[in-house]
Amino acid sequence: MISIDFSWFALLYVGAGMAIIFGFWFYYDIRDRRLYQEVRDRVTFHCIKCGKIYTDNREKNVSGCPQCGFENARLKF
Ligand SMILES: [Zn+2]
Structure with a gap:
């Protein structure tokens, strides 16, 4: 053993x-x-023109709305 x-x-x-x-x-x-x-890696955007909430890449501070094309700033909490 x-x-x-x-x-x-x-x-x-x-x-x-x-x-x-x-x-x-x-x-x-x-x-x-x-x-x-x-x-x-995605952040939230809120379109102030049509009200759509969507996400886009983290590096972008401004993103175009997929519904109306308006350029929106990134949401900050
Ligand atoms: Zn929009």
């Missing part, structure tokens, strides 16, 4: 637990980024 002292057993036990936790952490972080990053 393999003999292992308690300190090595505790180190392996804690190390395996931490590896599992960090593995799930990285897996769900990558999965979350893949699924929701496109939604996070």
Whole structure:
């Protein structure tokens, strides 16, 4: 039988637990980024001419309304 002292057993036990936790952490972080990053990169605009609420790319501060074409500023909360 393999003999292992308690300190090595505790180190392996804690190390395996931490590896599992960090593995799930990285897996769900990558999965979350893949699924929701496109939604996070969009910001909301409100057309002051026709009242339509729409989203567009984050880098734009002014965006044209898809319904009437009026240029609207980004909503700030
Ligand atoms: Zn509009």
